[in-house]
Amino acid sequence: MGELSTLFAPQRVAVVGASEEAGTVGHAVTSNLLADFGGETVAVNPNREQVLGLDCHDSVTAVEDVDVAVVAVPAAIAVTVLQECASAGIDNVVVITAGFSESGSEGSAREAELVEIAETHGINLVGPNSLGVLSTGVGMNATFGPRMATPGTISFMSQSGAFITAVLDWAADRDLGFRDIVSLGNKAVLDESNFIKEWGEDPETDVILGYLEDVADGREFVETARDVSRETPIVVVKSGRTEAGASAAASHTGAIAGSDKAYEAGLEQAGVLRVDSVQELFDFASILDGQPLPETDGVAIVTNAGGPGVMTTDAVGDTHLELAEFEADTLDQLAEALPDGANIYNPIDVIGDADTERFAEAIELALADPSVGMVVVLACPTATLSFEDLAAETVRLQRANETPIAASLMGGSDTEAAAGTLREVGIPTYFDPARAVRSLAALSEYATIRTTEVSEPEEFDVEYERARELLTAAADRGRTQLGVESMELLDAYGIPTPAGSVVDSPGDAERVASEIGGEVVMKIVSPDISHKSDIGGVEVGVPQTAVRDTYEDLVVRARNYNPDSSIIGVQIQEMVDLDAGTETIVGVSRDPQFGPLVMFGLGGIFVEVMEDTAFRVAPVSERAAGEMLDEIKSAPLLAGARGREPANRQALVETIGRISQLVVDFPAITELDINPVVAGPDGALAVDLRLTLDRDKL
Ligand code: ADP
Ligand code: MG
DSSP, X not given: OOXXXXXXXXXXXXXXXXXXXXXXXXXXXXXXXXXXXXXXXXXXXXXXXXXXXXXXXXXXXXXXXXXXXXXXXXXXXHHHHHHHHHHTTXXXXXXXXXXXXXXXXXXXXXXXXXHHHHHXXXXXXXXXXXXXXXXXXXXXXXXXXXXXXXXXXXXXXXXXXXXXXXXXXXXXXXTOOEEEEEEXXXXXXXXXXXXXXXXXXXXXXXXXXXXXXXXXXXXXXXXXXXHHTTTSOEEEEESOTTOOOOTTOSSHHHHHOOHHHHHHHHHHHTTOEEESSHHHHHHHHHHHHHSOOOSSSEEEEEESOHHHHHHHHHHHHTSSOEEOOOOHHHHHHHHHHSOTTXXXXXXXXXXXTOOHXXXXXXXXXXXXXXXXXXXXXXXXXXXXXXXXXXXHHHHHHXXXXXXXXXXXXXXXXXXXXXXXXXXXXXXXXXXXXXHHHHHHHHHHHHHHHHHSOOOOOOOOOOOHHHHHHHHHHHHHTTOOEEOGGGTHHHHHTTOOOOSEEEESSHHHHHHXXXXXXXXXXEEEEOTTOSSGGGGTOEEEEEXXXXXXXXXXXXXXXXXXXXXXXXXXXXXXXXXXXXXXXXXXXXXXXXXXXXXXXXXXXXXXXXXXXXXXXXXXXXXXXXXXXXXXXXXXXXXHHHTTOTTOOOOOHHHXXXXXXXXXXXXXXXXXEEEEEEEEEEEOSSOXXXXXXXXXXXXXXX
């Protein structure tokens, strides 16, 4: 077990602020511990002789060998108490006391003191502002919630204490058992990553659940969870899904990437199953806990009712699962086993007069078919069918097979005994068959997480120093918004760009254009103009003879748009054949929790209208970059729709990887857009550039 093992398996727990007075936190924690804790509970309160029959100590320093101190004292003295815990050499402290960073600047200052003490003494501090911790392994309920959890194998962390009490209440009559529960509180020291790591190492934890409002350190979370999720499934409800995006962003990427995109990408890269509702959180937990993982994504539905069978089929269509197509042999055997009028194709309809024997035979045949990875047993009450017998048969069949089963018994109290039988072997039952299907889909998703190899990002050979000099030079000139005048940066990181350079006179424009030859592209270059074509600042297909006039026109347009705009000059660029390629965008924004977030999508001037994008937290591995290409809706365009040659995948994947490396190397790049990256059969060319520089981070 990990570093936090004594937090969840203590022998002696001290309640600092233990109280005799009902309704207080100090009273609730003490009596909860006295009710079930297998170890020793110690009361600390200088103002009392005794609490709930325990002799009271003046200070934790007066007690030997305390494994966990639970602090329920007024905020004003919490820091002093923590200092005493440190002096007493206590490793684990749960600060229930509120009135810290959640309540203004004075509280934040107090919290900083807690952190400092905890870090100096290496204390595992939970909270502050926590409901407490609970572990059924030792019967420890060190919370001020109203009830103990039923023992089981789910470990659960929550950023909301109230949510824990609600869940415990709700779980009590649902056979959901818990191993450890922690109320994270303000996460001043220990956060979700610490607990994921701990439970990943705990052999008694089969499923990790989380209710999170934010993630303290996105990078660490992704790395920790990615390792743990290969052994132990992690399911998270992340609240705040609909939070509005960052609207004031200077780049396209910033405008599209709300913080939820970072979570979505981060949780996925971490191998975490994200759910929308509490119901799904526990539906997924139950099935992950109770059922084996599927070997294929084919679902067989066995039912005695046509209508619900269709509903279930629709539900399969809403997931990534598919209806299994039975082999000829299976169909023959089904035809033999079932009466006329039954449907032997998926969904198998054993029809309304089926008895348990017929129903079970169909399930058995479905389980034996190699295309079937999962089975939904879907039953409606009839006079000929006994739910209890069907449950017993299903249990028998499941024991004989390694195929996951979910059941939908569509009835009320009549189904309870059967549901209980099924649950005993971990087969979940639902009234709504769609829930059974979604749970199976989660099981399959987790099977993929387990078997997908973790791919490390590639280290490209780049000219780091040259890039640093370019950025420093721009920052020294006071620039924070860089554009195509900084295309050399891309060159330093090995990202191909069309020939071109920025000039500041019509004469130089002609000279450069003639070096490039043929028709050229001309673009106004100004830190005050972010989307050049919006103001007529891009001319494509300019013949050599028109270069001089076009130069003047572009400058006039920029002045008309904003007389004060500072104009660096005009870029003369080689023409890129857009007909042979697709305009894509590679961009970066920064998320306060997850750090650099790389975006890939359909590019051009309508990116924000289309919003056809995929996100990953950097560093982006080759595999992840490949997934990004496949994830966007326009993926068929890249694969060569309408007789065009397919875009060069490898070139795009490499561009994404190199940009990822650039922004990891330079935290000073706070936002970046390369729009477009023209992706053609021969390669990917970065045609435009825009980035925001934070000089303090250089
Ligand atoms: P902005 O995004 O600031 O308007 P861009 O440099 O991206 O400026 O140019 C706008 C559009 O002009 C591009 O999306 C592309 O369609 C076209 N374009 C830009 N540069 C070239 C080029 N070198 N060859 C062909 N088309 C180009
Ligand atoms: Mg552009």
